[in-house]
Amino acid sequence: MSDSSIIWLLLASFGVAVLVLASRPWSGRTAFSIAAVPPALTSVCSIVWLAAGDSLTASVTWVEGLGLEVAFRIDALTALLGLIVAGIGVAVFVYAAGYFSSGAAGLGRFAATLLAFSGSMLGLVWADSVWTLFVFWEMTSVTSFLLVGHKYADPTAQIAARRALLITAAGGLVLLAGLLVLTGADGSTRLGALQPVGGTTGAVAAVLVVVAAATKSAQVPFHVWLPGAMAAPTPVSAYLHSATMVKAGIILLAVLQPALGDTGPWLPLVVGVGLATMLWGAIGALRQTDAKLILAWGTVSQLGLMVALLGVGEGKATFAAVSILVAHAVFKAALFMVVGEIDVRTGTREIAELGGLWRSMPVAFGVAVLSGLSMAGVPPLLGFAAKEAGIEAALQLGGAERAVLLAGVVGGSVLTVAYTLRFLLGVFAGTEPDGLTVAPRRPAMTVVSGLLGLASLVGFVLLGVVSDRVRAGAVRIDPAAEAYTLLRWPGLTTAFAISMAIVAAGAVLGLVLVRRDSAAPRPLGADAVDAMVTVTLRSARRVAGVVQHGSLPGYVLTAAVVAALAAVPFVTEIDVDTLRPWDSPAQVVLGAIVLGAAIALTLVPNRLGAALGLGAVGFAVAGLFVVQGSPDLALTQLLVETVIVVGFVVGLGHLGRDFPRFGLLWRQVRIAVSVLVGIAVAAALAAAGSRPTGAPPRQALVEESVETGGGNNIVNVVLTDIRALDTWGEIIVLVAVSVGVVSLARAGRDEQAGQRDRVAPETERELTEVAS
Amino acid sequence: MIAERSIVVRTGIELASPLAVVVAAYLFFAGHNQPGGGFGAGLVLGAVAALRIVVGLSAPRRPVVLMGIGGVLAGVVAIAPLLFGDALLDQVVVDADLPVLGTVKSGTALIFDLGVTFIVVGLVVAVLLALGGDELAGEDRS
Numbered sequence: 009m010s011d012s013s014i015i016w017l018l019l020a021s022f023g024v025a026v027l028v029l030a031s032r033p034w035s036g037r038t039a040f041s042i043a044a045v046p047p048a049l050t051s052v053c054s055i056v057w058l059a060a061g062d063s064l065t066a067s068v069t070w071v072e073g074l075g076l077e078v079a080f081r082i083d084a085l086t087a088l089l090g091l092i093v094a095g096i097g098v099a100v101f102v103y104a105a106g107y108f109s110s111g112a113a114g115l116g117r118f119a120a121t122l123l124a125f126s127g128s129m130l131g132l133v134w135a136d137s138v139w140t141l142f143v144f145w146e147m148t149s150v151t152s153f154l155l156v157g158h159k160y161a162d163p164t165a166q167i168a169a170r171r172a173l174l175i176t177a178a179g180g181l182v183l184l185a186g187l188l189v190l191t192g193a194d195g196s197t198r199l200g201a202l203q204p205v206g207g208t209t210g211a212v213a214a215v216l217v218v219v220a221a222a223t224k225s226a227q228v229p230f231h232v233w234l235p236g237a238m239a240a241p242t243p244v245s246a247y248l249h250s251a252t253m254v255k256a257g258i259i260l261l262a263v264l265q266p267a268l269g270d271t272g273p274w275l276p277l278v279v280g281v282g283l284a285t286m287l288w289g290a291i292g293a294l295r296q297t298d299a300k301l302i303l304a305w306g307t308v309s310q311l312g313l314m315v316a317l318l319g320v321g322e323g324k325a326t327f328a329a330v331s332i333l334v335a336h337a338v339f340k341a342a343l344f345m346v347v348g349e350i351d352v353r354t355g356t357r358e359i360a361e362l363g364g365l366w367r368s369m370p371v372a373f374g375v376a377v378l379s380g381l382s383m384a385g386v387p388p389l390l391g392f393a394a395k396e397a398g399i400e401a402a403l404q405l406g407g408a409e410r411a412v413l414l415a416g417v418v419g420g421s422v423l424t425v426a427y428t429l430r431f432l433l434g435v436f437a438g439t440e441p442d443g444l445t446v447a448p449r450r451p452a453m454t455v456v457s458g459l460l461g462l463a464s465l466v467g468f469v470l471l472g473v474v475s476d477r478v479r480a481g482a483v484r485i486d487p488a489a490e491a492y493t494l495l496r497w498p499g500l501t502t503a504f505a506i507s508m509a510i511v512a513a514g515a516v517l518g519l520v521l522v523r524r525d526s527a528a529p530r531p532l533g534a535d536a537v538d539a540m541v542t543v544t545l546r547s548a549r550r551v552a553g554v555v556q557h558g559s560l561p562g563y564v565l566t567a568a569v570v571a572a573l574a575a576v577p578f579v580t581e582i583d584v585d586t587l588r589p590w591d592s593p594a595q596v597v598l599g600a601i602v603l604g605a606a607i608a609l610t611l612v613p614n615r616l617g618a619a620l621g622l623g624a625v626g627f628a629v630a631g632l633f634v635v636q637g638s639p640d641l642a643l644t645q646l647l648v649e650t651v652i653v654v655g656f657v658v659g660l661g662h663l664g665r666d667f668p669r670f671g672l673l674w675r676q677v678r679i680a681v682s683v684l685v686g687i688a689v690a691a692a693l694a695a696a697g698s699r700p701t702g703a704p705p706r707q708a709l710v711e712e713s714v715e716t717g718g719g720n721n722i723v724n725v726v727l728t729d730i731r732a733l734d735t736w737g738e739i740i741v742l743v744a745v746s747v748g749v750v751s752l753a754r755a756g757r758d759e760q761a762g763q764r765d766r767v768a769p770e771t772e773r774e775l776t777e778v779a780s
Numbered sequence: 781m782i783a784e785r786s787i788v789v790r791t792g793i794e795l796a797s798p799l800a801v802v803v804a805a806y807l808f809f810a811g812h813n814q815p816g817g818g819f820g821a822g823l824v825l826g827a828v829a830a831l832r833i834v835v836g837l838s839a840p841r842r843p844v845v846l847m848g849i850g851g852v853l854a855g856v857v858a859i860a861p862l863l864f865g866d867a868l869l870d871q872v873v874v875d876a877d878l879p880v881l882g883t884v885k886s887g888t889a890l891i892f893d894l895g896v897t898f899i900v901v902g903l904v905v906a907v908l909l910a911l912g913g914d915e916l917a918g919e920d921r922s
Binding site for chain 2: 639640642643644647648650651654655657658659662719720721723724725727728729732733735736739740742743745746749750753754
């Protein structure tokens with residue numbers, strides 16, 4: 009079943025984004041309500057799709073010759089993920105309208121970028137072709153870079169955005185390589201039709217894909233960009249961390265699991281990376297004092313859990329991973345919104361400066377408790393049922409896998425409970441510190457976070473519905489997931505006992521650590537990334553300084569020598585028999601004029617004389633074209649010469665009358681290079697003439713141009729019809745060149761006028777900022 | 781102003797301009813069957829426009845606009861066939877019986893060529909102005 013509504017929904021996202029960006033009247037907070045329309049429509053459609061349970065596809069031919077398609081597929085999994093992306097998207101837009109003050113700058117730009125990001129994420133989720141997936145994957149990297157760097161004047165945001173882009177874009181390249189290996193082995197580019205790949209090819213593809221997923225989903229050791237991305241406004245954090253960007257890697261692993269799950273490196277790599285991330289993220293969360301950073305590190309940890317469960321490649325574990333993904337999207341979005349509200353109303357996010365907010369911010373407190381406990385896996389909340397499934401999945405495994413996964417999940421969960429408690433108690437418990445003022449409530453923020461907070465509870469109440477949808481989605485990844493459901497009351501099982509033990513142990517740990525102030529260390533690896541950026545910029549500047557030295561004679565000489573050397577291989581192909589002195593006497597005369605003018609050109613001391621000499625050469629060459637029977641070429645040559653004369657008229661006024669004097673050595677160098685180039689061009693032309701490649705298809709061209717082009721001038725028909733694509737490309741080049749020439753000429757004159765070069769100090773500033 | 785100093789040049793260019801336009805038009809339409817074409821026509825018009833600016837006569841001063849028009853024209857002709865299910869840049873040839881001129885044969889390639897002309901005019905004007913034409917046209921630099 010084909011359905012173009014998918015494509016319309018995507019077009020709506022990007023179209024409205026452009027509209028919002030372009031329209032000034034909507035640049036205030038109105039922009040958010042307009043931007044919320046496409047995700048709202050998408051949410052409605054997703055719910056319909058989920059209810060219908062059909063599988064829909066849509067595709068558009070992209071490049072016909074290469075078999076490239078922009079293809080999408082809606083099934084139980086992608087509809088569920090799309091609902092999360094769009095649904096939380098709507099919430100984030102409404103929330104943002106409350107978060108920003110009405111006078112804040114750049115709201116239209118922000119709303120447009122957020123909407124474009126949302127559209128990219130939907131495309132990524134719905135993609136059915138690996139190349140469609142890749143394109144949208146890269147688009148999320150770019151748009152999230154813009155979002156993280158929204159406050160572009162702020163150096164922290166600059167560094168964070170650059171770090172995020174560096175890591176996720178590098179991951180994108182790795183993904184491209186991985187997809188090439190995968191499709192090369194498999195032949196199919198449809199995600200739904202990928203066959204399991206084995207052997208070395210599969211192993212290489214698996215490693216590349218896992219690395220790419222790890223960069224996007226902030227797995228150890230690529231997690232350093234995510235906490236830094238907290239420099240973004242809170243709505244962005246809520247969106248990126250709960251529903252979208254960081255889930256992209258999980259989605260990638262999920263959709264490629266059927267093809268790559270059986271390869272050797274997949275299981276140890278994915279499970280190992282996931283568990284390491286879960287533990288390291290939870291430890292990181294415990295060491296933070298900024299409430300938003302606690303949650304950010306918590307996201308890293310939760311993502312690790314999902315990755316580890318997906319890596320196991322067993323029905324129950326896959327089912328648990330999808331359940332946790334859904335539960336996490338709900339509670340993490342709500343928690344970030346609460347922190348954003350605290351930030352806006354109190355002006356701080358440091359838990360040392362907060363406390364006792366349960367009294368003054370009761371709604372936020374309620375939301376935080378519900379969502380926090382869901383995160384900690386406490387009943388009766390959605391997070392509990394999901395985590396319970398995870399523990400069950402670990403228990404079902406056998407041997408070493410069981411021990412490793414169980415140890416990781418239990419350890420990580422204990423730490424999760426601890427940092428949740430640290431966050432909740434640190435912000436809400438006790439009495440308010442002196443000097444803390446709480447600004448009045450902003451309804452948009454409260455309502456949205458309140459609804460999302462309740463969703464964790466409602467999800468548990470309606471566990472049957474959630475469970476059905478999750479199961480349907482998980483089946484797409486692993487058919488064995490069919491057998492499982494989320495349990496509201498699992499009974500007194502081992503898993504339940506472990507669950508309760510985790511909560512108890514975590515509570516104790518959290519109470520011990522709650523008021524312990526630890527100096528928040530820089531995230532491990534951030535220094536390495538920053539050093540890399542610094543070194544790249546510095547060496548780029550050094551290389552540019554050598555290559556782009558700014559000396560015009562230097563460039564001309566280099567180009568001429570290189571071109572001359574390129575002609576050397578052809579010298580041996582010259583066939584002396586084909587060389588004739590001339591075809592007609594007129595050529596002798598014209599040739600003599602060209603030579604004479606060229607020699608005179610080198611001898612005249614002033615610029616006007618040189619210009620005249622050049623003109624003489626040009627017009628004589630045009631005459632040669634006429635003699636040779638090429639009137640079109642001659643006409644163009646004449647016209648170009650004319651324009652060049654006008655150019656001299658305009659330009660000579662700015663230059664001195666005479667050429668500057670050169671030293672003897674420089675003169676000799678120039679003479680040597682001129683002779684070399686002259687010989688090389690002559691040799692290349694002689695070689696070309698020695699190698700006729702058959703008679704020109706003149707007759708065919710004449711017929712073709714009269715019949716299809718309707719014109720007798722073959723040259724022009726070729727230019728405007730038969731090879732019109734070339735002409736089109738050339739005029740685009742012309743426009744680009746003129747832009748370049750104009751800006752160069754203006755820059756040169758500005759410099760002459762005494763203005764300082766503005767590029768270098770800017771680079772300098774960048775470098776010092778990165779280094780600091 | 782250069783125009784005040786050299787009245788001969790100014791008058792000469794003023795007189796030559798209409799002729800240049802006629803030559804350009806001839807080249808443009810002749811290109812179909814004889815030497816000529818949009819590129820040549822653009823060069824002629826561009827050179828004349830630049831000279832007019834230098835001596836202070838009226839001429840289009842925003843080359844970007846010209847290039848924009850040219851780009852849109854060529855782009856529309858290039859992409860339009862896609863909307864009708866044809867290949868990119870597929871051209872349509874039309875025969876028309878006009879009074880005076882007799883049977884005239886033309887096609888969408890002509891519009892494409894017009895786009896080329898506009899771009900070349902814009903290019904020539906832009907480059908010549910950037911090389912110093914606008915200063916010559918402006919205050920006299922003694």
